[in-house]
Amino acid sequence: MKCRKCDEKAVIHMRQHKLALCKNHYLDWIPKQTQRFIHDNNMFSTEDRILVAVSGGKDSLVLWDVLSRLGYQVDGLYIGLGIDGGNGYSAESRRITESFAAEHKLDLITYDIEEHEGLDIPTAASLTRRGRERPCSICGLSKRHIMNRVAIENDYDVLVTGHNLDDEAAVLLGNTLNWLTAYLQRQGPVLPTRSGLVKKAKPFFRFYERETAAYALLRGIEYMYDECPHADGAKSIYYKVLLNRLEADRRGAKLSFYLSFLRAKETMSFNSEGDDVERMLHPCTSCGQPTSTPDLCTYCRTWKEVRDRRETMLEQGIES
Amino acid sequence: MKCRKCDEKAVIHMRQHKLALCKNHYLDWIPKQTQRFIHDNNMFSTEDRILVAVSGGKDSLVLWDVLSRLGYQVDGLYIGLGIDGGNGYSAESRRITESFAAEHKLDLITYDIEEHEGLDIPTAASLTRRGRERPCSICGLSKRHIMNRVAIENDYDVLVTGHNLDDEAAVLLGNTLNWLTAYLQRQGPVLPTRSGLVKKAKPFFRFYERETAAYALLRGIEYMYDECPHADGAKSIYYKVLLNRLEADRRGAKLSFYLSFLRAKETMSFNSEGDDVERMLHPCTSCGQPTSTPDLCTYCRTWKEVRDRRETMLEQGIES
Numbered sequence: 001m002k003c004r005k006c007d008e009k010a011v012i013h014m015r016q017h018k019l020a021l022c023k024n025h026y027l028d029w030i031p032k033q034t035q036r037f038i039h040d041n042n043m044f045s046t047e048d049r050i051l052v053a054v055s056g057g058k059d060s061l062v063l064w065d066v067l068s069r070l071g072y073q074v075d076g077l078y079i080g081l082g083i084d085g086g087n088g089y090s091a092e093s094r095r096i097t098e099s100f101a102a103e104h105k106l107d108l109i110t111y112d113i114e115e116h117e118g119l120d121i122p123t124a125a126s127l128t129r130r131g132r133e134r135p136c137s138i139c140g141l142s143k144r145h146i147m148n149r150v151a152i153e154n155d156y157d158v159l160v161t162g163h164n165l166d167d168e169a170a171v172l173l174g175n176t177l178n179w180l181t182a183y184l185q186r187q188g189p190v191l192p193t194r195s196g197l198v199k200k201a202k203p204f205f206r207f208y209e210r211e212t213a214a215y216a217l218l219r220g221i222e223y224m225y226d227e228c229p230h231a232d233g234a235k236s237i238y239y240k241v242l243l244n245r246l247e248a249d250r251r252g253a254k255l256s257f258y259l260s261f262l263r264a265k266e267t268m269s270f271n272s273e274g275d276d277v278e279r280m281l282h283p284c285t286s287c288g289q290p291t292s293t294p295d296l297c298t299y300c301r302t303w304k305e306v307r308d309r310r311e312t313m314l315e316q317g318i319e320s
Numbered sequence: 321m322k323c324r325k326c327d328e329k330a331v332i333h334m335r336q337h338k339l340a341l342c343k344n345h346y347l348d349w350i351p352k353q354t355q356r357f358i359h360d361n362n363m364f365s366t367e368d369r370i371l372v373a374v375s376g377g378k379d380s381l382v383l384w385d386v387l388s389r390l391g392y393q394v395d396g397l398y399i400g401l402g403i404d405g406g407n408g409y410s411a412e413s414r415r416i417t418e419s420f421a422a423e424h425k426l427d428l429i430t431y432d433i434e435e436h437e438g439l440d441i442p443t444a445a446s447l448t449r450r451g452r453e454r455p456c457s458i459c460g461l462s463k464r465h466i467m468n469r470v471a472i473e474n475d476y477d478v479l480v481t482g483h484n485l486d487d488e489a490a491v492l493l494g495n496t497l498n499w500l501t502a503y504l505q506r507q508g509p510v511l512p513t514r515s516g517l518v519k520k521a522k523p524f525f526r527f528y529e530r531e532t533a534a535y536a537l538l539r540g541i542e543y544m545y546d547e548c549p550h551a552d553g554a555k556s557i558y559y560k561v562l563l564n565r566l567e568a569d570r571r572g573a574k575l576s577f578y579l580s581f582l583r584a585k586e587t588m589s590f591n592s593e594g595d596d597v598e599r600m601l602h603p604c605t606s607c608g609q610p611t612s613t614p615d616l617c618t619y620c621r622t623w624k625e626v627r628d629r630r631e632t633m634l635e636q637g638i639e640s
Contacts, residue, residue: 177573181584242562257498264501267590271589
């Protein structure tokens with residue numbers, strides 16, 4: 001198959017767009033499309049200071065690459081989780097991220113959880129009731145908290161993440177099968193700023209996972225190929241498998257599911273708890289970040305419980 | 321496994337309810353549950369004259385049986401579609417329905433489409449553009465039209481159908497994956513009456529298909545086992561397969577999907593076309609039934625087109 005724009009051999013065929021492109025035209029197409037998504041959804045401008053959350057995986061590195069190529073002022077934030085998983089997952093992710101930043105002369109903020117909280121994520125999770133089986137809960141809430149805090153404290157205008165269509169459609173399917181209206185209400189490619197919470201945007205929300213992967217490959221971007229060792233069996237993967245089946249039966253099913261939701265959302269209104277939560281945000285008495293829970297925010301409360309439990313166990317002479 | 325209510329051997333185990341029952345207690349349980357659904361959703365009372373749409377399949381016959389056992393005044397409506405499909409589908413369905421009515425001394429209205437319109441459904445469908453591949457479109461719209469007209473003209477208070485949870489969840493999944501807000505807005509176990517449209521209710525909306533099938537079996541109700549020969553490959557079957565996978569992975573997934581939607585719907589509002597359609601209902605200039613399309617309703621317009629096309633073909637000497 002030939003590239004639609006020149007005589008070169010096509011390297012990728014995006015059936016849902018009926019579009020085949022050669023390497024060079026594909027490496028042009030991704031930034032152009034991204035620019036269109038940014039513009040159409042009022043995500044940010046070249047005046048804005050942007051912080052991209054970088055995990056070392058393909059989506060976040062490709063996003064950082066594309067945004068810098070488009071001329072945006074964009075720094076990276078790497079959060080050290082201390083996950084080993086037998087393959088030195090966090091250490092390797094960090095090495096890859098730092099090497100990308102150095103190679104492209106980009107500024108990277110690194111934030112190591114163990115340095116700040118005294119414990120890494122797996123150890124902390126093993127000290128919580130739910131976390132013993134799966135540390136994703138404390139990991140997710142910690143990342144969300146830290147991303148916002150670093151963005152606010154360093155005066156960034158927007159926090160961007162590399163979530164792609166596969167990610168967004170899987171979350172949407174989970175929220176939909178359980179009709180979680182408070183989450184449906186807040187799901188979308190842009191979350192506007194509100195008291196103490198930085199504006200958030202997902203410029204890749206319309207790209208299939210294979211499209212960002214192909215870009216990484218063709219651009220020669222080294223990225224962390226392994227999934228997080230704790231991701232196995234996660235709900236989001238279950239929904240991804242389901243959506244892949246739908247997509248296999250009908251090309252473009254994922255995109256049409258997500259885009260039809262965004263259109264429908266314009267015509268729907270939700271009287272869910274979401275509204276009340278928004279009205280009731282107040283500063284956490286410990287860290288000062290906005291929270292809807294009394295006194296401490298979920299981050300401070302969870303880590304306090306972890307440290308208390310650790311204290312008790314050390315007193316009892318039990319090593320966790 | 322033993323029946324939860326006595327020492328007899330259980331014949332059915334409903335895992336989502338953690339409930340196993342023997343034959344007699346199961347045959348009591350279904351009507352009791354149905355009564356609860358009718359009451360909780362304000363479907364109808366023993367004062368109301370009820371018309372049940374009966375196809376000869378298990379759900380509609382079981383519904384007729386259960387409603388009469390519960391003491392409701394309920395007559396049947398059988399619509400003759402003239403589908404043969406190699407196994408005499410319509411003729412056999414009609415025989416089964418009439419024999420059920422006779423055996424239980426129940427009143428049955430039969431309405432034969434060919435008698436009223438001059439053509440059966442497969443022939444009519446073959447004369448429409450979309451219908452040549454699948455006659456489901458003209459069949460569905462004809463049934464909806466006739467059910468309402470017969471109910472209104474004969475002063476019934478409510479029209480009931482045997483749709484079960486599997487049916488309802490499949491429709492919901494289709495409406496949701498495409499975010500068809502106008503349909504989502506109107507989906508539910510009860511549709512209230514409005515100008516010229518009879519009230520509609522689905523008393524079996526919380527029963528799994530296997531539960532109505534088990535009732536039919538244990539009660540010795542003869543029903544049409546074959547699916548309609550045209551149903552194969554229908555979208556609704558595709559969504560049923562998908563939901564069966566979800567159910568296999570998580571017991572009760574279908575029920576929770578549907579019930580969480582009904583709860584969510586209470587908190588959502590839709591600004592979709594649905595509202596406008598409702599406001600713009602006016603009588604069809606031919607049959608007088610309410611319609612939102614100009615002049616003729618979809619039923620009258622479609623059948624007029626079918627007859628016109630038939631006329632033209634006969635003039636041209638082509639047999640359809």
